[in-house]
Amino acid sequence: MFKHKRQYYSDGRLKHLLTIEGLSKAHMQAIFDSAKNISTHQFSPERAHLNSVVATLFYEPSTRTRTTFEIAAQKLQAHVVNLSVPTSSALKGETLRDTVQNLAAMQTNVIILRHSSSGAAHFVAEQVPNSISVINAGDGCHAHPTQALLDMYTIQQKFKDFSQLSVAIIGDVYHSRVARSQIHALTTLGVPDIRVIAPKTLLPAELSSLGVTIYPDLQTGLNNVDVILLLRLQQERMQSGKLPIGDNYYRHYGLTEKTLRYAKPTAIVMHPGPMNRGVEIQSEIADGPSALILEQVTNGIAVRMAVIDMLIKNQRGSP
Amino acid sequence: MFKHKRQYYSDGRLKHLLTIEGLSKAHMQAIFDSAKNISTHQFSPERAHLNSVVATLFYEPSTRTRTTFEIAAQKLQAHVVNLSVPTSSALKGETLRDTVQNLAAMQTNVIILRHSSSGAAHFVAEQVPNSISVINAGDGCHAHPTQALLDMYTIQQKFKDFSQLSVAIIGDVYHSRVARSQIHALTTLGVPDIRVIAPKTLLPAELSSLGVTIYPDLQTGLNNVDVILLLRLQQERMQSGKLPIGDNYYRHYGLTEKTLRYAKPTAIVMHPGPMNRGVEIQSEIADGPSALILEQVTNGIAVRMAVIDMLIKNQRGSP
Amino acid sequence: MFKHKRQYYSDGRLKHLLTIEGLSKAHMQAIFDSAKNISTHQFSPERAHLNSVVATLFYEPSTRTRTTFEIAAQKLQAHVVNLSVPTSSALKGETLRDTVQNLAAMQTNVIILRHSSSGAAHFVAEQVPNSISVINAGDGCHAHPTQALLDMYTIQQKFKDFSQLSVAIIGDVYHSRVARSQIHALTTLGVPDIRVIAPKTLLPAELSSLGVTIYPDLQTGLNNVDVILLLRLQQERMQSGKLPIGDNYYRHYGLTEKTLRYAKPTAIVMHPGPMNRGVEIQSEIADGPSALILEQVTNGIAVRMAVIDMLIKNQRGSP
Numbered sequence: 001m002f003k004h005k006r007q008y009y010s011d012g013r014l015k016h017l018l019t020i021e022g023l024s025k026a027h028m029q030a031i032f033d034s035a036k037n038i039s040t041h042q043f044s045p046e047r048a049h050l051n052s053v054v055a056t057l058f059y060e061p062s063t064r065t066r067t068t069f070e071i072a073a074q075k076l077q078a079h080v081v082n083l084s085v086p087t088s089s090a091l092k093g094e095t096l097r098d099t100v101q102n103l104a105a106m107q108t109n110v111i112i113l114r115h116s117s118s119g120a121a122h123f124v125a126e127q128v129p130n131s132i133s134v135i136n137a138g139d140g141c142h143a144h145p146t147q148a149l150l151d152m153y154t155i156q157q158k159f160k161d162f163s164q165l166s167v168a169i170i171g172d173v174y175h176s177r178v179a180r181s182q183i184h185a186l187t188t189l190g191v192p193d194i195r196v197i198a199p200k201t202l203l204p205a206e207l208s209s210l211g212v213t214i215y216p217d218l219q220t221g222l223n224n225v226d227v228i229l230l231l232r233l234q235q236e237r238m239q240s241g242k243l244p245i246g247d248n249y250y251r252h253y254g255l256t257e258k259t260l261r262y263a264k265p266t267a268i269v270m271h272p273g274p275m276n277r278g279v280e281i282q283s284e285i286a287d288g289p290s291a292l293i294l295e296q297v298t299n300g301i302a303v304r305m306a307v308i309d310m311l312i313k314n315q316r317g318s319p
Numbered sequence: 320m321f322k323h324k325r326q327y328y329s330d331g332r333l334k335h336l337l338t339i340e341g342l343s344k345a346h347m348q349a350i351f352d353s354a355k356n357i358s359t360h361q362f363s364p365e366r367a368h369l370n371s372v373v374a375t376l377f378y379e380p381s382t383r384t385r386t387t388f389e390i391a392a393q394k395l396q397a398h399v400v401n402l403s404v405p406t407s408s409a410l411k412g413e414t415l416r417d418t419v420q421n422l423a424a425m426q427t428n429v430i431i432l433r434h435s436s437s438g439a440a441h442f443v444a445e446q447v448p449n450s451i452s453v454i455n456a457g458d459g460c461h462a463h464p465t466q467a468l469l470d471m472y473t474i475q476q477k478f479k480d481f482s483q484l485s486v487a488i489i490g491d492v493y494h495s496r497v498a499r500s501q502i503h504a505l506t507t508l509g510v511p512d513i514r515v516i517a518p519k520t521l522l523p524a525e526l527s528s529l530g531v532t533i534y535p536d537l538q539t540g541l542n543n544v545d546v547i548l549l550l551r552l553q554q555e556r557m558q559s560g561k562l563p564i565g566d567n568y569y570r571h572y573g574l575t576e577k578t579l580r581y582a583k584p585t586a587i588v589m590h591p592g593p594m595n596r597g598v599e600i601q602s603e604i605a606d607g608p609s610a611l612i613l614e615q616v617t618n619g620i621a622v623r624m625a626v627i628d629m630l631i632k633n634q635r636g637s638p
Numbered sequence: 639m640f641k642h643k644r645q646y647y648s649d650g651r652l653k654h655l656l657t658i659e660g661l662s663k664a665h666m667q668a669i670f671d672s673a674k675n676i677s678t679h680q681f682s683p684e685r686a687h688l689n690s691v692v693a694t695l696f697y698e699p700s701t702r703t704r705t706t707f708e709i710a711a712q713k714l715q716a717h718v719v720n721l722s723v724p725t726s727s728a729l730k731g732e733t734l735r736d737t738v739q740n741l742a743a744m745q746t747n748v749i750i751l752r753h754s755s756s757g758a759a760h761f762v763a764e765q766v767p768n769s770i771s772v773i774n775a776g777d778g779c780h781a782h783p784t785q786a787l788l789d790m791y792t793i794q795q796k797f798k799d800f801s802q803l804s805v806a807i808i809g810d811v812y813h814s815r816v817a818r819s820q821i822h823a824l825t826t827l828g829v830p831d832i833r834v835i836a837p838k839t840l841l842p843a844e845l846s847s848l849g850v851t852i853y854p855d856l857q858t859g860l861n862n863v864d865v866i867l868l869l870r871l872q873q874e875r876m877q878s879g880k881l882p883i884g885d886n887y888y889r890h891y892g893l894t895e896k897t898l899r900y901a902k903p904t905a906i907v908m909h910p911g912p913m914n915r916g917v918e919i920q921s922e923i924a925d926g927p928s929a930l931i932l933e934q935v936t937n938g939i940a941v942r943m944a945v946i947d948m949l950i951k952n953q954r955g956s957p
Contacts, residue, residue: 382721382737383744386719386741386744390744592736592740616740616743617745
């Protein structure tokens with residue numbers, strides 16, 4: 001969709017994290033290894049970025065993503081500034097380009113961007129000088145790479161070998177940047193069986209080209225899967241008419257004590273949050289032993305620390 | 320009102336600070352001693368909590384409380400994240416429970432909560448794992464324990480011996496979490512004469528069971544008191560019809576140069592802020608020599624540092 | 639306009655930075671020298687203010703100014719608290735005076751204030767005790783001293799000798815605190831030829847007393863100038879009817895490839911941001927080689943670090 005060569009230096013090291021598309025298995029594994037090291041040994045002087053500046057620039061509201069990035073950057077000893085756009089120059093009509101060039105001029109090391117337009121992070125990466133890295137924290141319906149990375153890291157903690165897994169993604173793939181990033185990550189990591197379970201109206205046209213299998217219902221789609229990735233119903237991002245809302249959605253696609261039985265008994269359940277209990281998932285499942293939803297949040301900090309740490313280190317000695 | 324055993328470990332050490340009700344004199348005095356030590360020796364490596372994360376989660380607006388907590392946590396070298404709820408997942412319909420479980424999954428050490436519902440802090444304390452402490456920064460009309468502690472600490476700086484004091488609380492006790500916490504603290508610290516001066520419509524039904532004496536007017540109520548605790552007219556929290564508003568309130572319950580004379584000449588005047596000058600208090604009194612209102616703010620940082628420091632230390636080696 | 643003796647200790651050292659009016663050349667040069675030192679040697683233990691608290695108090699929205707102050711304070715290792723006023727006690731009707739006295743009671747070392755009323759920073763400086771410094775980050779149409787200082791520092795990097803320069807200020811001088819501060823700074827630094835180019839309706843009455851020359855159009859006003867200082871059209875601060883809006887303004891006062899040719903070929907172009915591209919400036923000029931607009935932002939951090947560092951150091955050993 002967007003050129004993904006932009007996220008590398010000429011020697012192949014990671015410069016930005018814009019998308020999972022095209023990110024190599026080796027890059028992902030390096031991030032997972034670093035995250036594991038971070039989880040084990042909380043503080044390390046090797047990961048102290050004492051005079052670095054990390055800026056979060058969120059044009060959409062967020063609790064967990066923004067806060068985990070903020071905690072991650074602080075644990076790396078970086079300075080963090082949060083630019084919340086409603087109280088900022090957006091009021092004065094400043095363009096995204098000017099805002100970003102200003103952040104660059106402030107000698108920010110890392111800009112963490114969330115924006116409602118697909119491609120916004122790529123656009124920003126074009127605007128900044130070589131000394132600055134951009135992390136895409138969600139752009140429109142396009143990508144949310146750190147979410148996919150923390151999801152894969154969580155799966156790897158549980159299963160080790162991706163090449164034996166069946167993974168089902170349930171829900172609103174059409175509007176979901178998370179799903180697109182997950183599908184790319186699962187493919188690169190060698191998952192042989194990637195399934196999407198959704199009503200037809202929530203299936204994007206390009207899905208067939210991504211090598212996933214589409215299932216119309218939970219009973220066939222969940223049969224024998226190891227991993228269930230739920231998506232949030234992005235009601236705020238939806239065009240009307242596309243969606244069997246609320247009760248109706250829950251009846252057909254909600255993960256419940258009944259429908260979870262279609263999957264393997266050892267299957268794990270994940271959700272990027274915030275959950276709509278009683279819409280995508282029954283509360284008993286969300287709080288039950290199969291769910292790794294809070295582990296995902298915990299892992300989110302380690303994975304984001306690993307990404308920020310890698311990008312800042314790569315800035316030194318960049319070609 | 321809410322079970323207060325929840326705030327202790329099984330060995331009696333403080334785990335959360337949810338309410339003053341049931342908090343022992345020894346616990347309070349330990350906090351006051353620590354606050355005094357902090358005020359004297361600003362920086363101490365023993366109070367450095369270098370990799371701890373403190374989250375403020377405020378569902379009601381606040382300047383002074385939130386900012387003093389933030390400064391207190393920063394002075395303890397902790398990482399601080401502020402979750403302001405209008406720009407957060409509340410927009411996406413996330414429940415308080417899910418928000419808190421997420422903060423817990425982020426391995427936050429301390430959650431500082433303000434919420435409009437009485438009992439919210441108790442509810443949150445039930446949701447978090449053992450590694451996390453909750454500080455109630457105000458829940459509905461129920462409690463505001465750090466406010467009461469800093470008030471008591473301010474009184475102790477002036478008078479040493481609580482057992483000789485007469486204390487009058489003036490104002491809207493009905494809606495005041497501050498008043499409830501103050502009454503519990505004064506009682507536990509042994510103050511023999513606790514008075515409430517308020518119009519009948521602002522007196523809660525349970526007041527008589529708390530061992531306080533009710534006075535209908537300032538002239539009799541302030542007679543010979545050592546300490547005057549003013550309450551803010553919580554106009555934003557009021558049901559209509561309960562209240563002699565503005566001018567009328569000031570005429571009957573406003574502390575002025577005239578009405579202050581009913582108290583002892585050495586009496587001190589306190590207010591939790593923000594003040595409505597010309598409603599609860601005459602400006603000349605607010606800025607005069609009897610007022611300790613700004614000392615309360617200064618003490619608020621030391622007391623909050625003492626509480627956060629104690630809770631984090633208690634987490635280590637907790638049973 | 640406001641008494642400027644207030645910003646000094648009795649021995650002449652700087653106590654607050656409220657206005658450029660009356661600030662000596664030696665004070666300015668000391669700030670420029672410190673900023674240069676900061677730019678060269680990023681981190682210095684001599685500039686570490688480990689237990690200091692810097693509060694930003696912004697009653698008007700801002701991205702760049704607030705963020706650069708925040709980064710500057712963090713790079714000095716200070717604790718930073720941001721008070722955004724819509725989510726604060728302003729809702730509860732607290733006065734500016736009470737807010738500031740509270741910040742003072744929190745033992746803040748530096749208060750950075752932006753306010754829509756001219757004179758607000760002077761007012762605040764009167765309210766705080768001796769231990770606290772106030773930096774004016776913009777008050778109404780009065781002053782924006784750190785903006786003028788960073789502008790002068792940027793000019794000095796390019797030209798060394800102020801006594802040989804012709805400088806033109808273009809735009810809405812009437813509403814501009816930036817212009818007033820720039821004119822005072824240029825005058826003090828010895829610039830012999832200060833010009834203002836603006837429609838009559840945007841010229842304040844007091845301009846003639848400031849020793850500047852007024853030009854009605856770009857062709858005569860830009861003739862042979864070294865420095866062009868653009869002002870932002872403060873549309874949000876304008877009384878209606880004063881202004882040839884948008885297209886019309888651009889046609890007469892917009893800096894374009896054509897009008898820039900009136901100036902010297904070596905002329906530099908500056909703008910305090912945020913720019914209205916196509917109103918004050920053609921995009922090709924904004925992004926072209928003459929523009930130092932992003933250098934201004936970079937310099938803003940060093941200059942603000944220098945100012946905060948100087949004020950905190952002056953607090954120690956203040957008479």
